Amino acid sequence: MAYQRPEFKEQYENYIGGEWVAPIDGKYFDNTSPVDAGFIARIPQSNAKDIDLAVEKAWEAAATFNKTSSAERSMLMFRIADRIEENIEKLSMVETCDNGKGMRETLGADLPLVIDQFRYFGGCIRTESGSVTNIDSDTVSMEVHEPLGVVAQIIPWNFPLLMAAWKIAPALATGNCIVIKPAEQTPVSLLVLMEIIGDLLPPGSLNVVNGFGVECGKPLASHPNVKKVAFTGETSTGRLIMQYAAENIIPATTELGGKSPNIFFESIMDEDDEFLDKAIEGFVLFALNQGQVCTCPSRALIQESIYDKFMEKCLARVEAITRGDPYELSTMMSAQASNDQYEKIMSYIDIGKQEGAEVLTGGSAYKNEQYPNGYYIEPTVFKGHNKMRIFQEEIFGPVLAVTTFKDEDEALEIANDTQFGLGSGLWSRDVHQVHKVSSGIQAGRVWVNCYHVYPAGASFGGYKNSGIGRENHAMMLNGYRHTKNVLISYNKNKLGFF
């Protein structure tokens, strides 16, 4: 089934205080689609003045929204989810146009996960509670939750709506007001979402300001009146965000990427069954979202004893990846998100070749005849060793680096020989091996006999240089609120010191 490029307005505005507000200095930039490099819409090129306005409006809203009941906030989450579900096809087409990822993924994964995220946090906030302890017979300690007030969020371009949902849902659920900045490569899908859900939200509770990082993101991240900053992106900006947070003495949560190992043990080849078929797909999942995933399984570690037979099947599956129109549901791989990302990936394919890695398949750009101006790259598999740069740097493209290992110890040594620790995968029919290896991997997520599944309720975050904090789980509620301890004495007698 084929969808098509959706209709957009010529120009969008910022969404501040429940209204569409033009950028104060009147500047806009052109947003283009990576599918065909064509114009989508003009987007506000905002600056510190617009951020100041959004933060001010957010605090005005916070006076009441911070105090709403959990029942109201829970219902808000459910209503947002329902409204998105009613518009899932439109939002999927918008996301495909804005980001370049295929409808196969936006309609099949991104948007269903967005909906699930809001429903999950709608459930969490209604069912959880603080705690009360009897410290002694006369003393009661209450741990009470309160929202932080107004929080800042900066989201990436690889899953524009889903990463927005991961940040918006726990913040709204806990009663915070938000100023959020989408990535400048993919600004329009969140604006279309606000057209769809804006009327459900108390004005000022969710404010969207667009613009470039240095002009708009930095004033937001360093603003003296935001009480927390949440960021997903790379390490230099992550460090700047934490630096600004330190200057303002506020918390920051960061998710900064990975170089995730995907480990295939020999037992997967013991039978030629549906599980082996699943493992082969697990190998090919490096191509999901054109490899632009923080947890892209971009290092495949394969046990020596099965390397030849397993790789033969895997490469055949990679070469069966269908290309073509991103709006067509059968198209498996679509466009990279931007020209500069395309250039960077091509430069890493060049580095892999220069380092002496062997190209097993792909290794070049893909000519999409329907969209000759879009940014398309062949799924590429290199064989090499773990000290190569293509094994150590997150390329953020459809580029897989494959190596072999002898035994469990060597698999773990290679898996953990990375500056990152976000995702990882292991495939085995041996339950004891699964336990040993999943315990030994230094990463915030270990997928066992699966990969790239992101159900709400399964925490997500990094070890090592992959950042700080856990999203996609109720534990992020505490990332958006204070805990106030109310300590009550029922004893009429003084302490006795004075």
Place this chain on the structure above:
Amino acid sequence: MPVERVSVTQAASEVIDRLRDEHGELMFHLSGGCCDGSSPMCYPAGEFRLGGRDLYLGDIHGCGFYMHADQFEYYKNSHTIVDVVEGRGASFSLEIPLGLRFLIRTHIFSDEELADVRPVVAAN
């Protein structure tokens, strides 16, 4: 003269000149990780707080070029060329409002070059 670890193209030098006119002295820090990872980030000098594990690799067109030690572990054998392309990277790098993005191109050192390559030093 030792072999340099970093260099810059003419096109990128011209962009640096434009940015320096507007923002004053500049610095570069190579990012890692997702989205715009492995990209040269251009900031006003001193904007990015260099830490005890950042390394100084050399100057490009009058700007210090820095990288975290964890990342340099895999750049020991690489000559890094800072170039510029049209595009719109995210991040707080200064060139992005111009519709341009710095990016790195790489030359893997030969054994002879490696024997004479500039030593890296702590950033601070």
